[in-house]
Amino acid sequence: MNRPLPDVFDQALASAVRAPSPHNTQPWRFVLGRDRAEVRLDRARVLTVADPHGREARLACGAAAFNLQICLRANGLAAVVRLLPDPAEPDLVAVIRLDGNEKATAVERKLAEAVFRRHTNRRPLLDKEVPPAVRAALESAALSEGGQVEYLDATGCYTPVASLVRQAEALQADDHAFKAETAFWTHRAAGSPDGVPETASGPPPDAPGVVSMRASHENPRLPERAYEREPLLGVVLTRDRGPHAEVRAGMAMQRVLLTATAEGLATSFLSQPFETPRTRESLDRLFAGLGQPHTLLRIGYGYPARPTARRSVEDVLTRRDDPVPGRPR
Ligand SMILES: Cc1cc2nc3c(=O)[nH]c(=O)nc-3n(C[C@H](O)[C@H](O)[C@H](O)COP(=O)(O)O)c2cc1C
Structure with missing residues (x-):
């Protein structure tokens, strides 16, 4: 397949880090290859008292994987998600691999766009029923x-x-x-x-x-x-x-x-x-x-909440060198 434009992955990673996480610990790392991104659990950022087994941290990593995938899909790229963890590599939680082009649906575009507007809203809500x-x-x-x-x-x-x-x-x-x-x-x-x-x-x-x-x-x-x-x-x-x-x-x-x-x-x-x-x-x-x-x-329903900060993508990213043509990965 064609090599994806680098800025498509950059955009997808910028979406991934907007995922929610317990206390905004951001317990993830990403490894970027030629046609795939790995989401990895960062054990140093798991809450040792509230979340000793890393359960909530894995929820956060799953949310980051979803953001990454939906951003690629909204950009017209088919993205296949393989969920782990693999017992041999317990901190590798998901691999998102590009698999050609596919026209984005209206729903995918709507969800990708909502990534940057979603914030945890701890303020009072209106007494208005959800239909x-x-x-x-x-x-x-x-x-x-x-x-x-x-x-x-x-x-x-x-x-x-x-x-x-x-x-x-x-x-x-x-x-x-x-x-x-x-x-x-x-x-x-x-x-x-x-x-x-x-x-x-x-x-x-x-x-x-x-x-x-x-x-x-x-x-x-x-x-x-x-x-x-x-x-x-x-x-x-x-x-x-x-x-x-x-x-x-x-x-x-x-x-x-x-x-x-x-x-x-x-x-x-x-x-x-x-x-x-x-x-x-x-x-x-x-x-x-x-x-x-x-x-x-x-x-x-409520009034808008304020966003929280994130570490930069470069702080949580490892770029894997492109493989040498002909040499197995
Ligand atoms: C698994 C999980 C559990 C969370 N639990 C709480 C919680 O109990 N109380 C709370 O106020 N926020 C909770 N949060 C929200 C985080 O504090 C929030 O995602 C983080 O501060 C980032 O802010 P944002 O969601 O506005 O982007 C939780 C988030 C996740 C993913």
Whole structure:
């Protein structure tokens, strides 16, 4: 095949690094070859207390792989994704290989364009319902990447999950190692290339008991505000469990987030119950009939959120030399 224009890969990598990641740790590295890009887990950036097994980091890498692929597709390149991890190379999570040209669909162009407009929105949402057609669009987005979204109001799990969110938040508030790790990555000064700055935080809630953002993501300098009474919560699941399923779930999660952005919705995460063993086991049991739960999304209409920074592509990229013609790779 023809060698792709270098700037197409540059653009795809710029999209990849816009993926969400826990506390904006950006736990990825990319290796670029002649016709392929590898996404690798950067273990040095996995949260050792909140995410000791790298589960959330693999979700983030899956999201980065999705961004990379959708950008190539929107540019008219067929991109084949092979998801790993391979037991022999556990940190290689995905390989995206170019496979000729293919006209981009309107949906692919819309999703690629949403990559730069998607931001985690921790502010109060409006008490405005997400219409059934939009809910269905998010479900289809997850299904098309081999995942699943289940809405908690439909499964009857809203109350038990909301209680697990609060239970986990209480356990984490008493855990010094957890608090130290969170403090390291949040309330970052403007200009920090990673971590979560205060500008991305939400105001403190004016009433206790709402399913709002983590207390550590509140900006105490803002006046208290009323949060929505009962946000739409969606859990992203896969049939299987394990590292491969986590990367797949990350791709499905990202397609859901980008579809939501394209539909004018705001989104954020409620990961507290996934980050303490006891509440994670309860979540697993609660959804046992449906699949393996990976992440919990809060979805609704809101006012725009501020973007967070990223390290530059060059900081996370290794360029593999072109192979010598005739010599096997
Ligand atoms: C797996 C995962 C879990 C996350 N969990 C939370 C969370 O519990 N609370 C929160 O406010 N943000 C959470 N985030 C959002 C990140 O903090 C956010 O993606 C990061 O700061 C980058 O900002 P952006 O999403 O606006 O680009 C999570 C992101 C990922 C990928």
